[in-house]
Amino acid sequence: MIYTPLIGFTLVVILFLAVTLALSYFWWADRYKTPEVIAAEVMQFTEQFTNVLSIFGVGLLAFTLVLFMINFSTR
Numbered sequence: 001m002i003y004t005p006l007i008g009f010t011l012v013v014i015l016f017l018a019v020t021l022a023l024s025y026f027w028w029a030d031r032y033k034t035p036e037v038i039a040a041e042v043m044q045f046t047e048q049f050t051n052v053l054s055i056f057g058v059g060l061l062a063f064t065l066v067l068f069m070i071n072f073s074t075r
Contacts (some may be wrong), residue, residue: 016046017042017046020042020045020046021038021042024041024045025037025038042054055066
C-alpha cells in the first residue's frame, strides 16, 4: 500500500501520453506524417508540458513558503 501514489502517478502519466499520442495521430497530425514523427512530436509536447508544470510547481512552492514566513513572522 505504500506504493499506491507512485503507481497512481505512473498510470496517470501513461494515460496522458496515450491520449496525447492518440489525439496527435488521429486529429492533429497531417496524414503524411509517419508514426515515428508523430511520436517525436508527442515527446516534444510532453517535455514542454512537464517544463511548464515544473515551473508552476516551483512557483507554487515559493508562494507557499512566502505565505508561511509572513504568517510565522506576524505571530
